[in-house]
Amino acid sequence: MAPGHMIPIIDMARLFTTQGVKATIITTPFNEPLVAKTIERTKTCSGFNIDIKTIKFPAVEVGLPEGCENIDSLPSNENSARASFMTATGMLRQPLEQLLQDCRPHCVVADMFFPWATDVAAKFGIPRLVFHGTSFFSLSTMLSAKGDIFTKFLKEAHEAEVRSYGVVVNSFYELEPAYANLYIKVLGRKAWHIGPVSLCKEAEDKGQRGKESSIDTHECLKWLNTKNNDSVVYICFGSLANLTDSQLMEIAMGLEASEQQFIWVVKKGKGKKEEEDWMPKGFEKRMEGKGLIIRGWAPQVLILDHEAVGGFVTHCGCNSTLEGVIAGVPMVTWPMFADQFYNEKLVTEVLKIGVPVGAQQCVNMMGNEAYSIKKEAIVKAVRRIIMVSEEAKEMRSRAKALGEMARRAMEKGGSSYSDLNALIEELKILSG
Numbered sequence: 418m419a420p421g422h423m424i425p426i427i428d429m430a431r432l433f434t435t436q437g438v439k440a441t442i443i444t445t446p447f448n449e450p451l452v453a454k455t456i457e458r459t460k461t462c463s464g465f466n467i468d469i470k471t472i473k474f475p476a477v478e479v480g481l482p483e484g485c486e487n488i489d490s491l492p493s494n495e496n497s498a499r500a501s502f503m504t505a506t507g508m509l510r511q512p513l514e515q516l517l518q519d520c521r522p523h524c525v526v527a528d529m530f531f532p533w534a535t536d537v538a539a540k541f542g543i544p545r546l547v548f549h550g551t552s553f554f555s556l557s558t559m560l561s562a563k564g565d566i567f568t569k570f571l572k573e574a575h576e577a578e579v580r581s582y583g584v585v586v587n588s589f590y591e592l593e594p595a596y597a598n599l600y601i602k603v604l605g606r607k608a609w610h611i612g613p614v615s616l617c618k619e620a621e622d623k624g625q626r627g628k629e630s631s632i633d634t635h636e637c638l639k640w641l642n643t644k645n646n647d648s649v650v651y652i653c654f655g656s657l658a659n660l661t662d663s664q665l666m667e668i669a670m671g672l673e674a675s676e677q678q679f680i681w682v683v684k685k686g687k688g689k690k691e692e693e694d695w696m697p698k699g700f701e702k703r704m705e706g707k708g709l710i711i712r713g714w715a716p717q718v719l720i721l722d723h724e725a726v727g728g729f730v731t732h733c734g735c736n737s738t739l740e741g742v743i744a745g746v747p748m749v750t751w752p753m754f755a756d757q758f759y760n761e762k763l764v765t766e767v768l769k770i771g772v773p774v775g776a777q778q779c780v781n782m783m784g785n786e787a788y789s790i791k792k793e794a795i796v797k798a799v800r801r802i803i804m805v806s807e808e809a810k811e812m813r814s815r816a817k818a819l820g821e822m823a824r825r826a827m828e829k830g831g832s833s834y835s836d837l838n839a840l841i842e843e844l845k846i847l848s849g
């Protein structure tokens with residue numbers, strides 16, 4: 418239960434319904450409005466057939482505040498808060514069992530964070546598919562890396578995956594053929610690439626993905642419309658990372674010194690005091706017309722898709738990475754935790770459509786006071802992707818070609834379209 422997992426899950430449900438099957442999204446009461454709004458926006462689309470069912474999330478029972486049902490709303494990032502959240506997540510097992518008993522679906526797609534869903538589904542003879550939310554590259558790398566990187570939880574998730582029917586991957590074959598082959602043919606996993614799911618034709622709500630945008634989308638587009646093609650850098654670190662004030666300060670100074678136009682998403686509210694703490698004096702005034710700061714939630718896909726955007730500074734969350742690929746923009750990679758360091762390698766060393774900012778250390782979701790990327794590194798990397806040069810030109814052209822391949826993969830006859838088709842057919846046979 419985190420935006421980076423829920424957004425693709427909702428897209429996936431819509432994608433499944435395009436194949437004529439009915440989908441039910443299971444969520445919790447405080448997450449339900451987000452799911453409902455997204456579904457509502459596409460309700461008029463043909464073939465639409467999605468239900469929502471909620472099960473109670475025992476936040477209070479594990480000592481979390483009432484309504485704390487999403488990892489991005491944890492009161493703090495202390496290990497204890499995350500551990501409580503995981504405990505509460507584990508307690509969804511029994512209500513899921515009840516729900517499956519009543520609904521008897523033909524298949525359950527459950528996120529990797531619910532390893533027990535495999536056994537629950539098996540109880541009713543229902544196949545379970547695992548959704549990791551990450552690329553074949555990072556899945557294969559994690560499996561091939563030494564066993565000691567696996568925490569107890571990851572071990573459990575891994576064992577559940579082995580016992581599951583298979584894995585659905587939000588990726589497309591042409592993006593990482595060697596790693597799709599490695600995962601499926603060499604490591605012997607049963608997997609289907611069905612993405613990028615955000616390109617599902619029913620997912621036309623580009624301006625409101627995940628949360629309500631903090632900026633009027635028309636204003637944002639109006640601002641972008643005044644800019645030349647490929648001239649604006651977009652900077653966003655996903656839904657979970659909180660950067661320290663000193664890190665934000667380095668970014669602000671770096672952006673100013675880079676002399677490039679930008680849209681920068683900062684997960685901070687408005688408030689004079691706060692502003693003074695994390696940006697140089699007079700920064701926003703000096704940047705007027707040149708730089709736009711979005712405080713809170715940005716309409717990311719809408720921004721990336723605009724032709725004025727020519728580069729993306731990203732933390733390499735899997736969704737953002739794919740969205741950058743679809744938009745065909747070179748990236749500055751700035752991984753922070755989880756699979757992001759793997760995704761960085763995919764972008765910079767395999768696909769060669771980005772340059773690393775030089776992040777060497779994992780920081781937790783609240784950042785790290787003792788470690789920050791300096792302004793000079795930011796200026797250098799931003800200029801490398803946005804300023805006219807042979808290197809930038811080549812990266813851009815490779816990125817644009819991949820974006821085209823992504824679209825083709827999702828069209829009728831494309832690799833992801835066909836794989837989804839094959840999956841549904843197989844499930845139909847299974848269910849008799």
Ligand SMILES: O=c1ccn([C@@H]2O[C@H](COP(=O)(O)OP(=O)(O)O[C@H]3O[C@H](CO)[C@@H](O)[C@H](O)[C@H]3O)[C@@H](O)[C@H]2O)c(=O)[nH]1
Pocket residue numbers: 419420421422424549550551626627653654655656657658682713714715716717718733734735736737738740754755756757
């Ligand atoms: O202001 C914002 C911020 C984010 N997004 C969207 O939110 C999603 C964010 O997902 P992602 O880029 O994957 O980042 P995280 O939110 O950090 O995702 C978590 O989940 C991912 C999927 O498992 C992992 O790859 C990441 O490492 C993990 O941090 C994307 O679709 C973005 O378009 C917005 O629309 N507006």
